[in-house]
Amino acid sequence: MRTGRPNPNLHPPLPLSRAEMEARGWDACDAIVVTGDAYIDHPAFGAGLIGRFLEALGLRIGVIAAPDLRDPQAFRVFGAPRLFWGITAGNLDSQLARLTVMRKRRRDDPYLPPALAERRPPNASIAYTARARQIARGVPVILGGLEASLRRFPYYDYWTDKVHRSILLDAKADLLVYGMAESALAEIVARLRRGAALDGIPGTAVLRPGGDDRDKNLPASTEIELPDFDTVAAPTEAGRLAFAAMTAAIHRNATATPPRPIVQRHGTRWLVVHPPAAPLTPAAMDALYALPFTRRPHPAYGAARIPAFEMIRDSITTHRGCYGGCAFCALALHQGKTVVSRSRAGILDEIARVQSAQGFHGTLSDLGGPTANMYGTRCRRATPCARASCLTPRICPDLDTDPRAWRELLYAARAVPGVRHVFVASGIRSDLALAQDDAAPGTLEALVAHHTGGRLKTAPEHTVDQVLAVMRKPPAAIQDKFLRRYKAAAAKAGKTQQPVVEYYISGHPGCTLDDMLTLALHLKAARPQPEQVQDYYPCPLTLAAAMYYTGFDPLTGAPVAVARSDADKADQRALLLCHLPEFQTRARAVLLRLGRADLVGRGKQCLVA
Template sequence: MAQDVIPITDPRWRIQSAASHGPSTPLPMTRHEMDQRGWDACDIVLITGDAYVDHPSFGAALVGRWLEYLGYRVGIIAQPDPLSIATFRELGKPRLFWGITAGNLDSELANLTIMRKLRRDDPYSPGGRAGRRPRNASIIYTACARHAFKGVPVVLGGVEASLRRFAYYDYWTDRVRRSLLFDAKADIIVYGMAERAMAELAWRAWEGKPWHGIRGTAEYLNTISDLAAVKELPSYENVAAPTPDGRRAFMEMARLIEAETDPQSGGILVQRHGNRWLVAHPPAPPLATEEMDLIYSLPFTHRPHPSYGKDRIPACDMIKDSVTIHRGCYGGCAFCAIGMHQGMTISSRSQKNVLREIERMTRTPDFHGTLSDLGGPTANMYGTGCRHSRSNCRRRSCLYPELCPNMQTDPAAFTKLLQAARQVPGVKHVFVSSGIRYDLALADKSEQWLRELIAHHIGGRLKIAPEHIAERVLRAMRKPAASSYLRFLQRFRELCRDTGKPHDIVEYFISGHPGCTLGNMVELAQYLRQARIQPSQVQDFYPAPLTMAAAMYYTALDPETSQPIYVARTDREKGLQRALLLCHKPEFHRKAREALRAAGRADLIGRGKHCLVPPGKGE
């Protein structure tokens, strides 16, 4: 932990002890609930694009419970109606500030498919109904909050704001936009995991102190003359220019941002937007184990707010019997936003703390003995990490192109946790369903953890994400070589036979990633046919803001060499790649034939064993 960072367990952050409102009392969503607590006003009101589920997997609930623990009066307005300012006035005027998040999902991605069609559902809404959160939710909620009560500061947070703190490529409008801080007209952005920054920010607001210079935040200034040792990014005007020079400037910006995202070595990044400066302070250090234990021990009800009645919230149903055991991911995949949001350092909970949560779950009436998932972003990263705390390290992946020798990847801690979880009275099954890194599993030469996993902790199917098979595409993705995936498959099947457990593997693949050509997709389709793998669904590439893959998509440049790369940008190009991945399905045969002809592989159309699709009528 950086020397200038005060642990969140330090009592100075607590303005007063949090009052107890009973063991199963969620944060207030109505004036009546405030009255029951004897409150005349909230110190902080959180606005979220998700339904309010009082569970640590929901960002607003996590931040709300944390601020409550620190002594603040916190209310939540969930999915307010932008057409009714009255819904933003439900809890009255906040004394300190608004905290606004679009929710656990990017609000554009929550509303639209990659092909820009309206989604039919939203798993974070009551009944799974779509349309409960607006597009550009951070911007719209901020405008409504400003209109509801003048003069109240606005703090933006969550994944939508975090990934848009700098100028960014917006897939939905196909242009580069300003930092969300400027477009939303908020006061400050808290980026990444928010506990440290929110503790200091709320304390400063309580004490009447300015918010300047807080780690894990982005603010705007009229001048940067008082800042020392800043690193200047290309300006918004430069990176937004629709020219070759503008695209090169955008790629330079992406490389600089990526190099400065580690809390140990990252500096202050500044970016000019017109006559103002976007100032992003270094990332907040990740939580230590005792801090993680504190956060996950807060008095969550682990249920939706009672106001939803019988309306089920699908995302809650998915995680209600699961336990988060760590944060962070050091895989560094080019397309993944987890590392950019949660960081590359693994923050693990203690075994004792995890077991205490499992014991609590066994006492709930709707728990039937099965833990659906004991995991995190990458389950088998629990208890692992850099031996040198990543001091002065600039690598953006600890696993690519090969495992860093400074990494401690022994899965012993996870093995012990799984074994202990199985022994908790009332627990019948403990599954790991959040996915694993197969290259990490192969690094464990003893294979004890993998044997343990196969024998006890797979609910029929193990999830892994090779994403592709073509080496040039895997390099663009920063994924391990195909040989690693194939070695794991072979060893996994051998161990399944040895243990008498006939498990299946569910593989995830991506179509349309920058650098992936139709020829590369033909190569993947041929492998899938040979291996008798028929993906039921595939992931269409989405250029998540702040990821290197988004920069590759927008600029069509290789980040390492700055040389041009192929990018499937049109709906037709994307559709052809998707069709090859799903060519085993009759409804994709026509497009797959079109793709094969475009790739110069019409020889794969026919009824021979080597063919991918049958001929069309009259062919």
């Protein structure tokens, strides 16, 4: 049954002010959600999604969005909550939202309207938790969101170039929820309602007293004990080895069946990270996305432009999880490796609501997830294996890559009345796309013909196989094959003006200046110049961040070259972008330093004039 557009009078956005709370006849909130982003009542925004989820559990929810920390009243809008504070830094790591990888202040914040762009503090999780603590002592403070999730264990912090302890200690929260939070929050709410303790919940981390009575304070089933914090944080060779061992243990446990609790001594206390919560079922995800979102920013922002919202307003999440296992990506440690796809009926129901909303012009900007073409694919085994990636070094034969569910979904979405275009904008895996096109010929052609909004995004990241192996990405020949197949499909579909946009990373661990030169030459010979280039950022908890910090691969022990200084990173970036005037002076100097004067000049083979 299609529910149509949510009536904003029946389902107004959650209160952002005391007046809105009182207009509902409430004298207080049961829980207050604090976020570093603007409050956008849309399922693609963490605070919006969690706020509606808690509301559906019967809680009265208030939202404090992008609070001004200079204002002593900012956290007193609703008074103290009855049950708990829910704190998130927002959809992004707060430092990354403020600064570029080269540590320059960003011009705008994608998750805030321009007038509030200066509001986001560094380490927002810690700053907000401290403020919430001051309002009402004794009210539990629950910390969640991506920033906290990826810092649940000691982590290498790029900005300070140090290993920090678990954020749970610095934020002084009562509990940390990691990963997608719905199941853990449902259990937390149930326990708080009956006055039960919050320890032992899947998908959470807690602190327990340590002292000498070690056994008394550990869970009976504790099986993995990490080296203690002081050991992994030591800025010595031994410390780096311990940090790598810790990272390897966390990653192996993440794909183990079942994963086990992990404990680690931090001074006189124990950090206890319980195993992840089970992923939501497809039916539970359908129910979650069917909550009465207005799919708009809170009216308090008026017509102010919020860039991230503009990008996703008419997009639909079709699935969660990713089995790609790329070394630089934390998604599998946040959402999980298992891909859970929503039902076609549930997605079509959501599309019907989107198309009936005011301001919808007939185009669904994205039907996707972390990797769009993973929708409907699955592991055929009853118990998934411990491989971190189902795709590299080669696609596992037990991975069911049949794309028919995905194709049927896209086809059905196009047929929804009022929908004229359905695009896949969130990017696809080219190795998987080739396997899907083999399994069901015509898949790529259908994608080009109907679902590519001018450009198709892929992320080969590099073209040198040794670097790709460190990244856990498929060899370069796969991307070359994909491009040939795409070109043929585009010609067949009569869409030759729809290029593939390729994303590359400069400065990734394992990539030397020579590798970057090889990449630049490969692109010059075979491709249009790259437009999408990302400076490598060591995202906490990833394998690549451990490589960046320690100089070797935690899982294999192999040494890994690292471009660590800003100058080294700038050199790599200049080579990759040497076709742009602003990078040519530096690229020329790098080429001369590498002894490649033959690539400087006016010849056809030259990279810079």
